Amino acid sequence: MQRWLWPLRPGPALVRGFFVGPQPWSPGHRGVDLAGTAGQPVLTPFPGTVVFAGVVAGTPVVSVEHGDGLVSSFEPVRAQVRRGQTVNAGTVIGDLLASGPGSHCLPRTCLHWGVRRDGTYVDPLQFLGAEPGPAVLLPLAEAVPTGLGQPGVS
Numbered sequence: 382m383q384r385w386l387w388p389l390r391p392g393p394a395l396v397r398g399f400f401v402g403p404q405p406w407s408p409g410h411r412g413v414d415l416a417g418t419a420g421q422p423v424l425t426p427f428p429g430t431v432v433f434a435g436v437v438a439g440t441p442v443v444s445v446e447h448g449d450g451l452v453s454s455f456e457p458v459r460a461q462v463r464r465g466q467t468v469n470a471g472t473v474i475g476d477l478l479a480s481g482p483g484s485h486c487l488p489r490t491c492l493h494w495g496v497r498r499d500g501t502y503v504d505p506l507q508f509l510g511a512e513p514g515p516a517v518l519l520p521l522a523e524a525v526p527t528g529l530g531q532p533g534v535s
């Protein structure tokens with residue numbers, strides 16, 4: 382399978398990785414948080430079709446369906462694309478917004494990227510393959526709200 386691109390360029394630092402608890406309803410982090418700056422362009426990692434560009438619970442979200450049951454969602458992103466639009470790998474879908482109140486990225490600005498396969502959240506990083514530069518794990522302490530589990534602890 383062809384590898385995906387990082388949605389931020391150059392390859393961003395990983396602020397928080399993907400993790401799920403032992404049960405579907407357990408607290409977890411169903412995506413990855415990538416360090417960014419407000420206004421930075423957000424790119425489609427893989428070709429597809431925009432299936433959502435709007436606001437969910439106060440947060441602007443763009444979702445792209447890639448085929449094979451895979452859907453990427455990015456937030457908080459101010460969309461520059463419309464629902465139904467075809468995008469290529471590297472197409473700018475919008476620009477990253479500063480973390481809003483209640484964002485689990487605070488005090489940082491970061492891109493939350495979730496990927497669902499047939500409706501189940503999976504780790505986006507598995508699609509990226511090896512690429513130099515990114516995946517610098519930053520300290521988690523202040524980024525993890527109380528009540529959320531830590532990766533690898535359950």
Ligand SMILES: [Zn+2]
Pocket residue numbers: 397410412413414485492493494
């Ligand atoms: Zn997140």
